[in-house]
Amino acid sequence: MNEKKRVVHLTTVHHPHDPRIYHKECKSLKKAGFDVYLIAKETEAGVDKESGIKHIPIKDYTSRWERMTKGAWTLYKQAKKLDADVYHFHDPELLPVAWLLKNNRNHVIYDIHEDYITSMLQKEYLPKPVRKFAAKIYKKMEQFFTKKMELILAEKYYKDIYPDGDCVLNYPMVNTAFLKHQREGEAEDKLIYTGNVTDVRGAYLHAKLPLIDEKITMNYIGKCSIEFAEEIYRIAKDQANRIYITGVNQYIPKEKIEQAYLNHNWLAGVAIFPETEHYMKKELTKFFEYMNAGIPIICSNFPVWKNFIDTYQCGITVDPHNEQEIKDALEYLRNHPDEAKQMGENGKKAVQEQLNWGKEEEKLINIYQHLLHK
Missing domain, CATH: 3.40.50.2000 (Glycogen Phosphorylase B;)
Known part of the structure; x- marks a missing residue:
């Protein structure tokens, strides 16, 4: 110009x-x-x-x-x-x-x-x-x-x-820190969710994950109202001590979220959403962010989402209301570290080359x- x-x-x-x-x-x-x-x-x-x-x-x-x-x-x-x-x-x-x-x-x-x-x-x-x-x-x-x-x-x-x-x-923008970061060894029993924390984005379903699997901790990183946080802890019942929420009544900047991806060897990034017409048709931004960081995805088995995960071989889809399916997915990633690592690498490659x-x-x-x- x-x-x-x-x-x-x-x-x-x-x-x-x-x-x-x-x-x-x-x-x-x-x-x-x-x-x-x-x-x-x-x-x-x-x-x-x-x-x-x-x-x-x-x-x-x-x-x-x-x-x-x-x-x-x-x-x-x-x-x-x-x-x-x-x-x-x-x-x-x-x-x-x-x-x-x-x-x-x-x-x-x-x-x-x-x-x-x-x-x-x-x-x-x-x-x-x-x-x-x-x-x-x-x-x-x-x-x-x-x-x-x-x-x-x-x-x-x-x-x-x-x-x-x-x-x-x-x-997402390709993050050079993610390029250097390699997923080594067995993953920690930690799940991550990033973005605004709301019921239509699966907050209540994610709150049940420590009840489904007695080993994992659930980590929310994103803006969450104090009232919503209290409801999440209530749903988790006696396992509320394995719920961590970063972002109660505050905005979490992009840089802090990206650092969180690097802080642990996450078992998976989760997006287990309930059925809503809007999200069932949408490719979530957080998919690309999890993939960018080389983290396997566990998400709902909506047709659009399942097709996406199958295309890039970057995670596992589950029925959001079937606790046994969710538990099996967590166990699979835990017991097959090589396959889990490959899912993460597949996602990272797709972001670097296309998405x-x-x-x-x-x-x-x-x-x-x-x-x-x-």
């Missing part, structure tokens, strides 16, 4: 150090020669100044309503002042803001991280008619606001919902360059 084009990433929901937004997209765009700003909630750590990405902090509201009103309005005013060539936003609640920012001189990109419509339909705390009505209204609203926007999709199956969107998948951010980074830069040369 002859002149630096200004790019502004916008979020009121995600942490300023969000792996996809900051570590992947913002840093890749900065490296490609763009002038990159990030408007995101304030944090004590701030954003790494050496990256050259300019972080404009906005107040972090604990109330969702305040965040969607006061927070969104503050973000809009800051973004408007920057007069960017490209606005790239990451939260559905910012659809009206992004619509206001769009003009004939710029481009607006909606980065779709989740299948929000399906997510609304499975909120069981709401009556079914309310869920259906909310999903229908959201779909109409999304169609209206995004008419003149570009869509970027973080997951393959979103293409079924948004056929005009471009996939920039949330694959990595380097390939997706090229797609992202090409999308930007195409837009700016229109």
Whole structure:
């Protein structure tokens, strides 16, 4: 590019150090020669100044309503002042803001991280008619606001919902520390789960693992509310002393999660989720992270997940409600260390050669360059 084009990433929901937004997209765009700003909630750590990405902090509201009103309005005013060539936003609640920012001189990109419509339909705390009505209204609203926007999709199956969107998948960056790290000898009787700790992400099923296998410890590393942590300990009953949660009421940065992968010779990375329409169709980001670190996976046997695990030979799938199957999978990895090590190596190789951010980074830069040369 002859002149630096200004790019502004916008979020009121995600942490300023969000792996996809900051570590992947913002840093890749900065490296490609763009002038990159990030408007995101304030944090004590701030954003790494050496990256050259300019972080404009906005107040972090604990109330969702305040965040969607006061927070969104503050973000809009800051973004408007920057007069960017490209606005790239990451939260559905910012659809009206992004619509206001769009003009004939710029481009607006909606980065779709989740299948929000399906997510609304499975909120069981709401009556079914309310869920259906909310999903229908959201779909109409999304169609209206995004008419003149570009869509970027973080997951393959979103293409079924948004056929005009471009996939920039949330694959991991190849970590050089993982390249050097070799899984030697028998694994420890430790299981790891990384990411936000919620019921639809298997938190309650994972809490039962120390009851299923009397040898293992279950380690959660990710943001978890204090109320949720207490429920996890309650489910584990007299084995609660073999549950460890890092991230109670706090965000765990990417660097700390990556270090956790290296701290132990983990028996497996787990993703034993209950059946939900959204997750059954989705290739989890944590799959790629476990594979990147050379850790075998134990996950639910949903058809999409089973096909993925079978393709890359990187783990074992189980019926999430069959305790004997889960126990057998744990025993297999424990009693077959060579096979377990090979699963880890298979996963690591797949990430190094195919499933990595380097390939997706090229797609992202090409999308930007195409837009700016229109």
